[in-house]
Amino acid sequence: MAQFFQIHPENPQHRLIQQAAEIVRKGGVIAYPTDSAYAIGCHIGDKNALDRIRALRQLDKNHNFTLMCRDLSELSSYAKVDNQVYRMLKNHTPGQYTFILEATSEVPRRLMHPKRKTIGLRVPDNAIALALLEEMGEPLMSVTLHMPGDEYPMTDPYDIRDGLQHQLDLVIDGGYCGLDVTTVIDLTGEVPELVRQGIGDFSPFEPA
Numbered sequence: 293m294a295q296f297f298q299i300h301p302e303n304p305q306h307r308l309i310q311q312a313a314e315i316v317r318k319g320g321v322i323a324y325p326t327d328s329a330y331a332i333g334c335h336i337g338d339k340n341a342l343d344r345i346r347a348l349r350q351l352d353k354n355h356n357f358t359l360m361c362r363d364l365s366e367l368s369s370y371a372k373v374d375n376q377v378y379r380m381l382k383n384h385t386p387g388q389y390t391f392i393l394e395a396t397s398e399v400p401r402r403l404m405h406p407k408r409k410t411i412g413l414r415v416p417d418n419a420i421a422l423a424l425l426e427e428m429g430e431p432l433m434s435v436t437l438h439m440p441g442d443e444y445p446m447t448d449p450y451d452i453r454d455g456l457q458h459q460l461d462l463v464i465d466g467g468y469c470g471l472d473v474t475t476v477i478d479l480t481g482e483v484p485e486l487v488r489q490g491i492g493d494f495s496p497f498e499p500a
Contacts, residue, residue, distance in 0.1 A: 294323075294460040296453050301325070301467045304423040313427040315462045321345055323437055323452050324424065325466030326360075327417040328388050328474045328491050329445035330452065332460070333360065333432035337400060342433060348459050350440040357403050358390050358412040360432040362425035367391075367413050370398050370431065377479050380497065386417035388492040392478040403433060410480055420466045436473050444471045 334341030371393035395411040449465035475492030484497040
């Protein structure tokens with residue numbers, strides 16, 4: 293049965309953030325708010341939790357997970373970033389983008405794209421998510437809370453609790469998040485490539 297924490301969206305209660313981080317460290321799977329839709333997350337190194345998320349979302353083994361990072365310096369530990377890409381990231385993080393980048397050896401192999409050795413990373417502009425990431429001291433492995441067969445991601449924390457209380461360990465109620473997913477941009481080539489148009493504006497990344 294999932295626990296249910298009501299956390300203030302602008303001033304997250306530190307005690308609840310600490311408890312949430314401990315649930316993740318102990319192998320928990322959680323639903324939490326971001327600056328786009330709600331996400332499902334677990335510990336970066338926990339294979340059992342990863343398998344639970346795959347089963348919940350009905351994902352195949354080739355599905356790309358996202359590493360949710362607390363800041364640009366942490367992102368740079370898990371991806372190979374040159375000066376040009378670093379400037380792009382600095383101008384657009386935190387924000388409603390997921391960036392596909394070449395993974396470093398810090399990334400567990402099971403999280404990478406199996407052929408390209410890439411990883412999706414992002415820094416969310418959400419106080420609860422950032423407080424949790426700061427408390428964890430490492431990224432969260434995440435996917436959008438978009439259930440099989442549904443047209444849109446789940447947005448209401450009470451609906452999430454009622455529908456998934458036996459599959460999750462914690463639901464964080466941070467208020468309504470919205471229906472939009474992030475814009476996914478591949479930065480592994482010579483020019484940025486739009487992979488998925490979401491809530492983030494792609495025009496700043498288009499070649500001049």
